[in-house]
Amino acid sequence: MHMKILYAIQATGNGHISRANELMPHLQKYGQVDVFLSGSNSSLLSHMPVTYRSKGVSLFYGNTGALDYWKMAKSLAPLRILKEAKNLPVEKYDVIINDFESITALACKIKKKPFLHFGHQASFASANTPRPAKKDITGEFLLQHYAGSRHSVGLHFKQYDTGIFSPVLKHNILTSEPSNMGHITVYLCHYNDSVVCDQLHKVNHVEFHLFSKLEKEIRKVRNVIIFPINDTGFNQSMVSSAGVITGAGFETPSEALYLNKRLMCLPIKGQYEQLCNAAALKEFGVKIMPGISDDFGKAIRDWLSDPLPEKLTLSTSTKDIVEIVIEKSLAIRNEDPSVSEEHLLQPDLSFA
Helix, strand or coil: CCEEEEEEEECCCCHHHHHHHHHHHHHHHHEEEEEEEECCCCCCCCCCCEEEEECCCCCCECCECEECHHHHHHHCCHHHHHHHHHHCCHHHCCEEEEECCHHHHHHHHHCCCCCEEEECHHHHHCCCCCCCCCCCHHHHHHHHHCCCCCCEEEECCCCCCCCEECCCCCHHHHCCCCCCCCCEEEECCCECHHHHHHHHCCCCCCCEEEEECCCCCCEEECCEEEEECCHHHHHHHHHCCCEEEECCCCHHHHHHHHCCCEEEECCCECCHHHHHHHHHHHCCCCEECCCCCCCHHHHHHHHCCCCCCCCCCCCCCHHHHHHHHHHHHHHHHCCCCCCCCHHHHCCCCCCC
């Protein structure tokens, strides 16, 4: 079997690229894989075969735990996005796998080409996937329709429904031997380093490894060692840590729970997906904090004596997930193009 596969990846943040790096060797066994990389603020370098690249629609963060809506609005270019969608040759591919990338989704809808929505956001096609007590109509609409398809293979902490499978973890996490060297690994890209450090200094009996999106060199400030973002360094720190403090994303919490680490998560304010993840993480016994305030240091000290959260178990291997993705993609390849996807442009508020 030798197919032409288009793999569209949202490069906002690091999680999508990290997942793609693990999937790529398995995907390439089925044929030629071309990558469409969309977005401009991932800190990870990609060594994948990027055939198409776009500025896409990226999320930008401020310094106090929230999205930077002004910066996001300035970067939005609807005419460019429409032109890129029309010019993207989705029709020449046998299989299109879309990890929450909107331009490819739009191209497929314009050209009536079926595609598979794959990844963490695809798990929200199910109403059984955890949501916060207070639903958000706009957030729900974006999760359902930003890159939505009638066909999906989702990833989440647990198999909340059929078509939802285990997280795809990095090989070096899967093969690591966790230890506890006493430090806490911290990655809070949505906060300014000084805001975080001011609170970590209050817990002066603990060493913290703070990974920064701004620092270029390692430096120590009292009980905080500040590292530039580096995948290998971050993994080593987390594997040997006593606990992890991070946002309520998907990949890093998954890895921390798999490694059976103490975990505290601070959802990005205004990002509905992270609030949904926080609701799911609470079921594991993870400490969820609404943000950094003056009592954050006390919250950390209390957390250090809390019981460990439930360990994440994997029910599906990366190889098996790729097989599932390919099988489902082949099943929809010859879908009747007359079947409309117009309903994807309308909000599904049945559980919003």
